[in-house]
């Protein structure tokens with residue numbers, strides 16, 4: 001801390017669970033306050049998309065953050081760009097924008113430094129309670145097609161890794177601007193933030209084609225990795241208030257299949273209940289691998305699940321696998337309801353045999369599924385291997401989730417496909433459990449920077 005630029009050029013203060021910092025350079029002054037688990041505060045950096053990114057730290061990291069930038073003693077306003085506004089801004093060419101925006105670089109630097117120093121102050125209290133075994137926290141956050149991995153360890157030696165470029169695929173070299181936010185300064189902001197916060201920080205794009213998504217997923221991933229780190233340092237206590245049981249059920253009858261699904265998200269007796277009592281899973285679809293996939297997923301998600309299907313497997317396994325996945329996905333969406341108070345995002349990995357798969361889940365209400373599983377066989381345990389992807393995709397989109405499946409290791413030869421399918425089901429279940437858990441600290445509010453997942 002003592003060596004960071006924010007300390008040399010500004011002031012850093014902290015009280016339990018909170019920190020604030022002021023940094024100044026020339027006519028530009030930035031003041032940041034962070035209160036761990038604190039209330040929402042206004043943010044005015046002079047760059048509106050940057051304010052929106054700070055909102056991601058607030059809603060996904062459960063941090064009260066206020067950033068106020070002033071230029072020549074005049075405070076910026078929360079929804080106003082410091083240089084250009086409205087139609088003039090949209091009409092301007094990149095060259096004109098660069099010319100007309102003399103303070104962009106300084107703003108990114110100062111916001112990064114002030115935020116990093118204030119975060120350091122806010123984290124100090126939790127870190128002072130940390131067990132000696134506290135290690136790095138990692139989180140993979142999706143935003144539609146994009147996924148960013150963040151690793152945070154505030155007690156580790158200084159280490160910074162950053163790989164987000166290019167910012168999108170259209171144009172092929174990536175976007176230069178998101179609104180009036182210059183994407184190239186994203187690295188600078190995080191470098192400065194890390195310089196003031198210290199420790200180990202890694203921000204790596206795993207997937208992404210849309211610049212807005214890539215940058216926003218990064219702020220979400222960092223926020224959630226930091227939250228996980230602070231919670232590991234000082235575990236939250238208290239139990240969620242008892243709420244109505246979250247259940248969903250669907251019956252579906254067509255010429256091809258007759259299906260009934262009943263699903264309950266919360267084990268009777270709450271999360272602490274013994275797993276063997278809490279989880280009752282029966283899946284009978286007539287397709288063996290499908291039964292195993294759903295049973296593993298439900299067990300790892302700590303859900304109760306009953307599925308029965310009488311399907312036209314004499315034609316093919318396709319109708320049964322697809323329709324069952326749709327019905328389970330719809331039941332899951334019913335059970336999750338508005339998602340208010342939920343943790344919302346989860347990422348987990350799991351193994352089966354030689355296969356290791358990571359699954360990232362967001363209860364986003366924006367259905368999206370991506371997978372890089374390398375499924376090379378035609379059949380696995382009574383189901384066509386192409387149906388493995390179709391089952392997970394149908395489940396995901398009908399549950400209104402965003403899901404990314406990332407293959408970490410695979411065997412080859414006989415059985416590789418079934419191993420990948422089961423590893424995926426387990427990781428999906430683990431990640432789904434993280435998403436579905438009610439965090440009492442959210443007090444029933446939705447974990448979203450736009451305030452709702454229902455609209």
Ligand SMILES: O=P(O)(O)OC[C@@H](O)[C@@H](O)c1cnc[nH]1
Nearest residue numbers: 059212213216447448449450451
């Ligand atoms: O994921 P959240 O609900 O916190 O907010 C996302 C929000 O910014 C949304 O409008 C968005 C969708 N695509 C990019 N951004």
